[in-house]
Each structure stands twice: as C-alpha cells, then as structure tokens.
Amino acid sequence: MDQIFNRTKHSLNQSHYLHLLFQLKNYAHLPEQSIIELHFVSESIIKNINRDYRHIDHSTDVLSFPVDVAHLTTDHPYIFGTIFVCPNYIIKRDQTDQYDSYIIHSFVHLLGFDHQVQKEELIFNRKTKNIFQYINNHV
Numbered sequence: 001m002d003q004i005f006n007r008t009k010h011s012l013n014q015s016h017y018l019h020l021l022f023q024l025k026n027y028a029h030l031p032e033q034s035i036i037e038l039h040f041v042s043e044s045i046i047k048n049i050n051r052d053y054r055h056i057d058h059s060t061d062v063l064s065f066p067v068d069v070a071h072l073t074t075d076h077p078y079i080f081g082t083i084f085v086c087p088n089y090i091i092k093r094d095q096t097d098q099y100d101s102y103i104i105h106s107f108v109h110l111l112g113f114d115h116q117v118q119k120e121e122l123i124f125n126r127k128t129k130n131i132f133q134y135i136n137n138h139v
Contacts, residue, residue: 001035002018002021002022002025002035002036002037002038003035003036003037003038004017004018004038004040005037005038005039005040006040007039007040007041007042007045008040008041008042008087008088010040010087010097012040017038017099017103020100020103020104020135021036021038021103023134023135023138024036024103024104024107024131024135025080026138027130027131027134027135028107028111030080033075033076033077033078034077034078034079034080035077035078035079035080036079036080036081036082036083036107036110037079037081037082037083038082038083038085038103039082039083039084039085040085040086040087040099041084041085041086042086042088043059043086043088043089044059045084045086046059046060046063046084046086046089047059047060049063049084050063053065059086059089060086060089061085061086061089061090061093061094061102062083062084062085062086062102062103062105062106063083063084063106064081064082064083064084064106064107064109064110065081065082065083066080066081066109066110066112067079067080067081067082080110081107081110083103083106083107083110085099085102085103085106087099090102101132104128104131104132104135105128107131108124108127108128108131111127113127
C-alpha cells in the first residue's frame with residue numbers, strides 16, 4: 001500500500017492522494033506490490049533534501065527519487081519511488097493548494113522521463129498530458 005506522510009501543518013485529504021497514486025500506478029501498469037511514498041514537507045526539509053541530493057541550496061516545489069527496481073521481483077512489496085511535495089513553496093509561488101499536477105509531474109520523473117533538453121521536454125509534456133487525460137477518464 002502506498003504511504004502518505006504529512007510533515008506540515010496543512011490539512012490534507014489522504015484518501016484523495018491515495019486514490020491519485022492508485023490511478024498513476026494503474027496508468028503505468030505497475031504491479032500491485034509497488035509502493036509510492038508521498039511526503040508533504042516544509043520548505044526547510046525540501047531545501048535540505050535539494051541541497052544534499054541535487055547540490056542546489058534552495059527550496060523547491062517537488063522532488064522525486066526513483067528506486068532502481070530492475071533487480072527486484074514483484075513477489076514482495078517494494079518502493080517504486082518517493083515524492084516530496086512542499087505545500088508552502090507551492091502556495092507562495094503559485095497561489096494554489098492543489099498539488100495533483102505537481103505529484104503527476106514527479107511521477108513522470110519516477111517513470112524515467114526528464115525535461116532538461118527540448119526533445120526530452122516534448123516527450124515529458126506529452127506523457128504528462130496523457131496521464132491527465134487518463135485520470136480525467138477514470139474518475
């Protein structure tokens with residue numbers, strides 16, 4: 001089962017986010033045993049993670065960390081990836097408390113896609129659009 005951790009003062013609808021993760025895993029045909037960890041964290045926590053793992057010393061909206069699952073069997077539960085969301089950063093920058101698009105963005109990274117160069121960005125954006133369409137059609 002996917003895991004939601006709220007290390008903020010924000011009230012979150014955990015069942016909504018569990019359902020979103022369920023839909024994302026269905027879209028990607030991930031095995032039932034796969035687990036996604038979703039952490040809602042403060043700006044200081046995400047800044048520390050960003051500094052420690054990406055060597056960028058400032059806060060950000062989301063970070064995602066895929067786990068190398070190539071060596072795992074699907075017989076046992078395993079963590080597919082971890083997503084960190086910073087509500088305070090998102091609220092300040094984008095004046096929204098809707099985090100689904102940020103989670104979907106991070107999930108596309110977990111699937112192995114990136115957007116560092118224009119060609120990759122086109123593929124990344126197409127994949128993101130496909131996921132939004134899938135979710136909207138499977139409400």
